[in-house]
Amino acid sequence: AQSVTQPDIHITVSEGASLxxxxxxxxxxxxxxxxxxQSPGQGLQLLLKYFSGDTLVQGIKGFEAEFKRSxxxxxxxxxxVHWSDAAEYxxxxxxxxxxxxxFGQGTRLTINP
Amino acid sequence: xxxxxxxxxxxxxxxGQEVTMRxxxxxxxxxxxxxxxxxxxxxxxxxxxRNRAPLDDSGMPKDRFSAEMPxxxxxxxxxxxxxxxxxxxxxxxxxxAPGNTGELFFGEGSRLTVL
Numbered sequence: 001a002q003s004v005t006q007p008d009i010h011i012t013v014s015e016g017a018s019l020x021x022x023x024x025x026x027x028x029x030x031x032x033x034x035x036x037x038q039s040p041g042q043g044l045q046l047l048l049k050y051f052s053g054d055t056l057v058q059g060i061k062g063f064e065a066e067f068k069r070s071x072x073x074x075x076x077x078x079x080x081v082h083w084s085d086a087a088e089y090x091x092x093x094x095x096x097x098x099x100x101x102x103f104g105q106g107t108r109l110t111i112n113p
Numbered sequence: 114x115x116x117x118x119x120x121x122x123x124x125x126x127x128x129g130q131e132v133t134m135r136x137x138x139x140x141x142x143x144x145x146x147x148x149x150x151x152x153x154x155x156x157x158x159x160x161x162x163r164n165r166a167p168l169d170d171s172g173m174p175k176d177r178f179s180a181e182m183p184x185x186x187x188x189x190x191x192x193x194x195x196x197x198x199x200x201x202x203x204x205x206x207x208x209x210a211p212g213n214t215g216e217l218f219f220g221e222g223s224r225l226t227v228l
Contacts, residue, residue: 034216043117043204043219090156099144099210100169101217103156 002027004091004104012110015083021076021107023091031093033074034101035065038088047089050074061085086111115139117220119205125226131193134223137186138207145188146217147173147180148204156204162188163210195227 003026013019025031032051036044048059055067065076074091091104118137126132138145146161160170160180170180177199179191192199202224206217 036219041221043206043221044217045219046216049216097211099163099208099217100146100158100161102158105155 002031002093002095002102004093004102006091006104006107008107009105010108010110012112013081014112016080019078019081019085019109021089021109023074023076023104024072025074025091025093026072027093027095029096030069031095033067034092034094035059035063035074035076036090036092038090038106040087044090047076081111083111083113085109117205117207117218119220119223121223122221123224125228126195127228128196129194131191132195132225134190134203134225136188136190136205136220138188138205139218140186142207142209142218144208144210145182146206146208147188147190148206150202150204150222159190197227200225200227
């Protein structure tokens with residue numbers, strides 16, 4: 001069965017600092033990989049996705065993620081965070097060709113001024 | 114501005130009452146998903162539809178939950194009777210298949226509190 005692990009429940013960084021959120025997946029073959037963001041009281045919004053090809057993918061709001069097959073990881077990064085990035089971030093996987101998403105437990109990001 | 118619309122945004126009800134949540138997917142989308150979000154379980158898939166046909170409802174407690182798509186512009190999730198453990202935020206999401214695989218557009222959710 002597919003599973004997604006986000007090891008960090010809560011991360012706090014200072015505004016302007018770099019950010020890396022971790023995501024590991026367990027799946028028989030390379031799935032489709034996604035990062036979604038949820039602001040308080042809102043639904044989820046897609047940040048970026050990886051299907052194939054270049055293992056470094058760019059997303060919205062200055063985020064990027066790197067797929068590492070050998071580590072079964074898809075970590076999210078941002079070189080310099082802004083106070084508006086405070087939110088909950090979800091890593092998700094889907095079987096190739098499918099739309100059904102399996103989500104990780106989420107990482108809550110707090111930004112210190 | 115195309116968006117998924119969910120109603121009600123908030124619902125407080127008493128145990129045993131029937132609850133119906135509604136979702137209007139983005140026009141032209143042919144897949145609809147219902148997710149439930151709780152602190153303990155995170156985001157759980159309850160059911161999803163493609164071209165109005167249910168494809169998977171294995172995540173849904175069958176004895177009290179039911180999901181339907183009466184037409185392409187409306188999806189409903191019903192709980193009868195409701196229980197306190199059903200308190201959660203219920204999200205509807207829509208997408209387009211085949212094509213933008215995995216890119217789902219979420220509504221703002223319906224926050225349910227069962228007393």
